[in-house]
Amino acid sequence: MTDLIERGDAERVLTDSRFAVPEADAAATRPMGRFRASSSRFTNGPAHDRRRRRLETLLHTIDTSALAADASSRARWSAASGVDAAEIARHVPVACLAGALGIAAPDDAPRLVADVAASYASGAESDRADAAIDRLLAAAAPATGDGDGESGGAGSDEDAVLLVQLLVQAYAATAALVEGAIRSTGAVAASITTAELLADTLRDDPPVRLTRRVAPDGEMLTLRLDGPDRESGAGRPLRTLAFGAGARACPAPDLALAMAAAIIEELRA
Ligand code: HEM
Structure with a gap:
């Protein structure tokens, strides 16, 4: 296992297609294992490329302004009801996205997603995660219609997986x-705009601190997204790797930023 700490080194690996993601077990039989193996995140090659294209199509159906307006009103209502910032940060984005994607009972989604999150990242088996993923997939099924053939034969089952992903x-x-930006408001001038606050947080305190790749020789690499950047300096600011880089970079930075900004504006009000 090798750690790549420098942002430049991490970026070079992320943008080099010879480096693969560690794959989920394609023969998994438990619900969470099957979900991971059917997602784009733990798959390489043509399966990743096809799922990724479909994810982008699904994301394009979302109206960013309407999503941000929903995030504002949910955050305002929650804050007025005494819900704390950490709970708002966990609940509101997932509920807004679930609603925008046509998933049934969007307010139930954040709690179920919380049950799934650790197993999704690690692949650890968990009865609780299995039960939650079954419920999420059932809630996503009505949103998938009959499929349009683009999802590669699996039709609406594959779309349900991608919506939940x-x-x-x-x-x-x-x-x-959201939590990182709110934390830092105590240490910065009150005049800093929410957009600046978010940009600073993404650069200096990125929400996803590391990811992994398998080198062509089979070695496992840990890539830090929050490390130093020796190549930065005069005329070359510290690069931001918060959303990754290359063909597997986050497909939804605009949506993430729109929701985060809307929530933070309400929490700062
Ligand atoms: C501040 C919020 C977010 C951050 C910092 C973030 C960061 C990342 C990073 C670093 C990756 C790449 C991981 C790698 O290359 O190993 C990634 C992938 C991904 N993100 Fe995000 N993300 C955020 C929000 C979102 C949101 C809101 C969505 C969906 C609406 C989303 C959907 C995805 C998907 C589907 C992938 C996998 C892409 C693929 O398999 O090609 N992310 N994200």
Whole structure:
């Protein structure tokens, strides 16, 4: 296992297609294992490329302004009801996305996604995660219609997986961005704009701190997204790797930023 600490080194690996993601077990039989193996995140090659294209199509159906307006009103209502910032950061983005993607009972989604999140990242088996993923997939099924042939034969089952994957990917990262930005408000000038606060947080305190790749020789690499950047300096600011880089970079930075900004504006009000 090798750790790449420098942002430049991490970026070079992320943008080099010879480096693969560690794959989920394609023969998994438990619900969470099957979900991971059917997602884009733990798959390489043509399966990743096809799922990724479909994810982008699903994301394009979302109206960013309407999503941000929903995030504002949910955050305002929650804050007025005494819900704390950490709970708002965890609940609101997932509920907004679930609603925008046509998933049934969007307010139930954040709690179920919370049950899934740790197993999604690690692959650890868990009865609780299995029960939650079954419920999420059932809630996503009505949103998938009959499929349009683009999802490669699996039709609406594959779309349900990808819709739920969007919620799971959004959950911890967007919450960490909101929490990191709110934490830093105590240490910066009150005049800093929310956009500046978010940009600083993404650069200096990125929500996703590391990811992994397998080198062509089979070695496992840990890539830090929050490390130093020796190549930065005069005329070359510290690079931001918060959303990754290359063909597997986050497909939804605009949506993440729109929701995070809307929530933070309400929490700062
Ligand atoms: C501040 C919030 C977010 C951060 C910092 C973040 C960060 C990341 C990073 C670093 C990756 C790449 C991981 C790698 O290359 O190993 C990634 C992938 C991904 N993210 Fe995000 N993300 C955020 C929010 C979201 C949201 C809101 C969505 C969905 C609406 C989303 C959907 C995805 C998906 C589907 C992937 C996998 C892409 C693929 O398999 O090609 N993310 N994200």
